Amino acid sequence: MIGRSVSALAQALTEKTISSVELTQLYLDRIARHNPLLNAFITVDGEKSLAQAKAADEMRAAGLATPLTGIPLAQKDIFCAKGWLTTCGSKMLNNFVSPYDASIIERFNAAGAVILGKTNMDEFAMGSSNETSYYGAVKNPWDMARVPGGSSGGSAAAVSALLAPAATGTDTGGSIRQPAALCNLTGLKPTYGVVSRYGMIAYASSLDQGGPMARSAQDCALLLNVMAGFDERDSTSLDRTKEDYSREFSAVASDKPLAGLRIGLPREFFGTSERSGCAPEVMQLVDAAIAEYRRLGAQLVDISLPNMKLSVPSYYVIAPAEASSNLSRFDGVRYGYRAPDYSDLNEMYARSRAQGFGAEVKRRILIGTYVLSHGYYDAYYLQAQRIRRLIANDFVAAFKQCDVIMGPTSPSIAFKLGEKAADPVQMYLSDIYTIAVNLAGLPGMSIPCGFANGLPAGLQLIGDYFSEARLLNVAHRYQQANAWHLQRPQGID
Amino acid sequence: MSLTLEQVRRVAHLARIEVSDAEALSTLGHLNGIFTLIETMQAVDTRGVEPMAHAQDLAQRLRSDQVSETNRREDFQALAPETEAGLYLVPQVME
Numbered sequence: 155m156i157g158r159s160v161s162a163l164a165q166a167l168t169e170k171t172i173s174s175v176e177l178t179q180l181y182l183d184r185i186a187r188h189n190p191l192l193n194a195f196i197t198v199d200g201e202k203s204l205a206q207a208k209a210a211d212e213m214r215a216a217g218l219a220t221p222l223t224g225i226p227l228a229q230k231d232i233f234c235a236k237g238w239l240t241t242c243g244s245k246m247l248n249n250f251v252s253p254y255d256a257s258i259i260e261r262f263n264a265a266g267a268v269i270l271g272k273t274n275m276d277e278f279a280m281g282s283s284n285e286t287s288y289y290g291a292v293k294n295p296w297d298m299a300r301v302p303g304g305s306s307g308g309s310a311a312a313v314s315a316l317l318a319p320a321a322t323g324t325d326t327g328g329s330i331r332q333p334a335a336l337c338n339l340t341g342l343k344p345t346y347g348v349v350s351r352y353g354m355i356a357y358a359s360s361l362d363q364g365g366p367m368a369r370s371a372q373d374c375a376l377l378l379n380v381m382a383g384f385d386e387r388d389s390t391s392l393d394r395t396k397e398d399y400s401r402e403f404s405a406v407a408s409d410k411p412l413a414g415l416r417i418g419l420p421r422e423f424f425g426t427s428e429r430s431g432c433a434p435e436v437m438q439l440v441d442a443a444i445a446e447y448r449r450l451g452a453q454l455v456d457i458s459l460p461n462m463k464l465s466v467p468s469y470y471v472i473a474p475a476e477a478s479s480n481l482s483r484f485d486g487v488r489y490g491y492r493a494p495d496y497s498d499l500n501e502m503y504a505r506s507r508a509q510g511f512g513a514e515v516k517r518r519i520l521i522g523t524y525v526l527s528h529g530y531y532d533a534y535y536l537q538a539q540r541i542r543r544l545i546a547n548d549f550v551a552a553f554k555q556c557d558v559i560m561g562p563t564s565p566s567i568a569f570k571l572g573e574k575a576a577d578p579v580q581m582y583l584s585d586i587y588t589i590a591v592n593l594a595g596l597p598g599m600s601i602p603c604g605f606a607n608g609l610p611a612g613l614q615l616i617g618d619y620f621s622e623a624r625l626l627n628v629a630h631r632y633q634q635a636n637a638w639h640l641q642r643p644q645g646i647d
Numbered sequence: 648m649s650l651t652l653e654q655v656r657r658v659a660h661l662a663r664i665e666v667s668d669a670e671a672l673s674t675l676g677h678l679n680g681i682f683t684l685i686e687t688m689q690a691v692d693t694r695g696v697e698p699m700a701h702a703q704d705l706a707q708r709l710r711s712d713q714v715s716e717t718n719r720r721e722d723f724q725a726l727a728p729e730t731e732a733g734l735y736l737v738p739q740v741m742e
Contacts, residue, residue, distance in 0.1 A: 253722040346702035360701050389708060390701070467688045470681060478662060485663070487735050492728035499738045500663070508665035516664055517677055520655070523662040524678075537688055539698035544691075546699060579680045595702020 155180055157642065160225055160319050160373040167214060167224045174214070174224030178207040178268050181226050185271065185317045188646060191298065194311040196231050196289045197239045198271040210266040221376055223266030228318035230309050231272040232279055233364070234353040235259045238269070242355045243277040243287040243305075246490045246510035256353025257385045258322065258364055265380045270318050274308030277512045278481065279329055279357045281305050282584040285575050286514040293571075294337060295643040296609050300568040303333030303584075309367050310337040315646045320368035320377055324354060326361045327469055328563075328588025331600035334367055335563035335612020338602045340629060340639060341367040342374045345619050346595035347392035349378075350385035356480040358473035359390075361592040370639055371601065371629035375400035378622065394620070402627035410451030411631045417447055418457035418556030423587065431586065433566045435606035440562050443603035443613045443632070447560070450631055455556045459548040464541045465590035466582055471525050471538035472593070477515075478522025484510060517578065546594040553618040558628055562587050563600040563612035587614055597622050601629045602638040610641070649679055 155163065155172055166172050182200045189195050203226065210224035234240045234252035236259075241247045255263065262269070276286040284292040284307025292307040294300040295315035302311040306323030310333035313321050323330040325343035334341030342365045349364040356362060366377035379400065384393040405411065422428055429437055448454065486492035486506030493505035511519070525534035552559060565586055574580045591598040596619060600612035613632075617625040633639050655675050659666045666674065720733060729736040 250726060253719065253726065386708075386710065390703065390705075392703065392705075461691075464688060464691065467685045470685055471688070482663075486728060487737055488723070489726040490728075496738065499740050501665075502738055503663040504660075504665040507663055511664070517674065517681070519662050519664065520658050520674065520678065521681060524650075524654070524658045527658065527661065533689070534685070536698050537691075537693060539700060540693035540696040541688055541691060543696050543699035544693070546702075577680075578677055579684055582681075582684065593702075 156184065156316050158319070159370055160368065160376050161221070163225055163319055164221050168219070174207040174210040174226075174268060175204055177224065178203050178226045178270065181270055181318060188315055188317055192293050192295060192311050192315055192317070193290050194274055194292055194308045194315065194317060195228070195271040196241055196243070196274050196308070199238065202237065203268055203270055206263075206268040210268060213266045220265045222262065222380055224268065225319060226268040226270040227262060227377070228270050228273050228309055228312045228321035229259065230306055230322050230324060231275055232324050232355045233259055233322060234355070235269060235272070238272055240272065240355070241289070242279070243275040243289060244511065244515070245288040246484050248288070248491060250489055254353060257350035257387065258381045259353065261380050261383070267380070273306070273312055273321060276305035276307065277515050278355065278477070279305040279324055279326055280477070280514050280518055282328070282332055282581050283569070283574065284308065284333075285571065286512055288512060291571055294568045295646050296337065297568065298645065300570055300609070301336070303336035303564070303568065305329040306367060307333050310334060310339055313337070313339055313367055313369060314643060316642065320366060320373050322364060322377070322381070323367045324362055324364045325592065326358050326473060327592050328585040330365050330367055331588050331598055331612065331614060332564050332585060334600040336568040336610065338610035338639065338641060339367050339369060340371050340374050340599065340601050340633075341365065342378060342599045342622065342626070343591065343597060344378065344382065344622055345597045347390050348620070348622070349381045350383070350388040350391050352385055352387040358476040359480060360476060361473060363592070370633055371626045372400065372403060375403070375626045397623060399623050399626055402623050403630050405627070412447065412628065413451035415452040415558065415628065416455050416556040417444065417452045418455050418552050418559040419444070420457050420459045420462065420552070420559060420561060422459050422462040423561040431565060432562050436562050436564070436566060436611045439604040439606060439611045440613055444560060446632065446635065450635060457552045457555055457559065459545075459552060459590065461541065461544045461548050462590055465545055465593055466586055468538040468541040468545070469589045469593060470521065470582060471534050472542065474518040474522035475526050475535055476522070478519045478526065481515070481519055486510070514578070542593045545590050549590075549594045549596060557618075558621075558625065559616040561614050563614040567606050567609040567611055591616055595619070597625055599625050599629055601632060602641070604638050605641070610638075650675060650682065
């Protein structure tokens with residue numbers, strides 16, 4: 155069973171080859187064996203998981219099964235789950251047992267999915283290597299000396315090492331796509347507003363979006379079908395007609411399944427001099443994947459996203475500004491960490507926050523506080539928001555010429571643990587290809603496109619607003635013709 | 648642009664984060680590196696560009712003025728560092 159796709163597992167459950175209790179136990183055993191090395195999970199609670207699995211088996215016996223009934227899934231520890239420790243990777247929430255479910259947890263529970271555990275992540279989703287977690291770094295299953303990417307690094311490592319069939323992640327600047335690329339997974343960040351943020355601990359609210367991480371586009375579609383949907387408890391949730399995100403997979407097979415698809419290649423990624431922004435071994439794999447897309451019938455279009463290079467600077471104003479506001483709630487009064495010693499209220503706040511937050515979170519709160527402070531607001535925050543508009547407009551213009559934009563997901567394969575930890579700017583530049591998508595609010599994916607020195611690389615697919623079903627199909631057609639996504643790390647038995 | 652140690656301390660105070668002298672100094676170095684990156688924005692002429700606060704241009708949704716939550720004071724206060732008689736306790740602020 156281990157290593158089968160979500161739909162194959164669902165079929166096995168339907169055919170009674172295995173029960174959800176047995177399947178969940180298989181995965182719990184793998185977690186017990188491999189998690190001490192990988193550190194992909196912060197919390198595992200076999201009793202809770204097996205109780206859910208038992209309920210799922212009963213749901214199936216009663217004829218009430220949905221496609222995910224009985225499927226164990228790893229949940230990023232940013233999603234509140236009732237009765238589960240929910241830390242968001244921080245000491246600040248070291249004792250926070252959530253009294254309620256996030257919307258997506260409610261939806262997975264209603265569908266009969268099983269929570270296999272809560273996955274490790276960069277503290278408050280701020281990081282690109284999973285090294286900022288209070289609970290220790292996660293190891294990349296493809297090379298234990300390297301990072302899995304971040305911030306959804308625990309989810310990526312768990313699925314990649316087959317400790318879970320699939321997982322959830324969240325993506326504010328690349329936190330689903332970059333770890334998916336570094337761990338050989340398929341990950342999707344939906345259009346902003348498609349997946350409810352209720353109960354998803356906020357980092358930068360205008361950018362945060364939850365999404366699936368799995369071993370194929372087909373599996374991602376199965377998860378997104380449950381995750382997506384209107385929620386009145388999220389003020390930015392979009393009220394749209396329900397979609398089946400796997401609807402395009404059933405199109406008739408042919409040797410040119412993508413005939414007519416126009417793929418935009420931004421000069422800012424592929425221009426002769428711009429290519430040097432990406433490691434040559436990654437660029438080679440991306441070029442090969444695009445050549446494969448031509449064989450599948452797609453045509454290539456030269457496009458431009460002229461303000462692309464401004465995405466990292468504007469993001470590091472907007473995201474910290476929103477974070478400084480969102481994280482002001484952690485004050486040691488209603489929940490979370492409180493410092494043991496203080497003499498007055500101000501000292502209680504300042505010490506609780508100094509001791510409860512890690513260095514990167516504090517840095518971003520300080521940046522955000524500064525750019526929003528009197529006298530600097532126009533020069534930084536408003537300027538960043540104007541640039542955000544320019545970046546979004548670039549995409550609007552590009553999608554008049556093409557259907558999907560492609561490029562690298564990450565400028566390198568997985569880097570070594572500690573390699574960038576001391577230099578925030580180098581770490582921030584890990585997300586040069588992904589951040590613009592969040593600023594514009596567009597859907598984006600990363601799919602496996604091959605290996606360099608035994609380590610996986612990702613191809614990024616960016617679609618127009620609400621084009622998730624098409625993106626998933628574009629990914630699926632590639633995965634029908636190639637087997638990169640099925641490769642498994644050798645170091646994990 | 649370069650921040651000063653005094654600015655770092657002031658911002659840390661505004662953010663209610665205690666910083667030691669050593670931390671303030673290393674934070675200053677990191678923030679200056681980050682602001683060098685951020686400053687590249689300043690070369691762009693954005694006159695006449697409407698600031699974009701949000702990915703979707705939608706009006707805020709309104710809901711009817713009805714009670715939607717149940718009282719779960721005990722569940723929520725069980726998470727607090729210190730409570731008494733249904734209240735959250737903090738150090739005394741007024742004599």
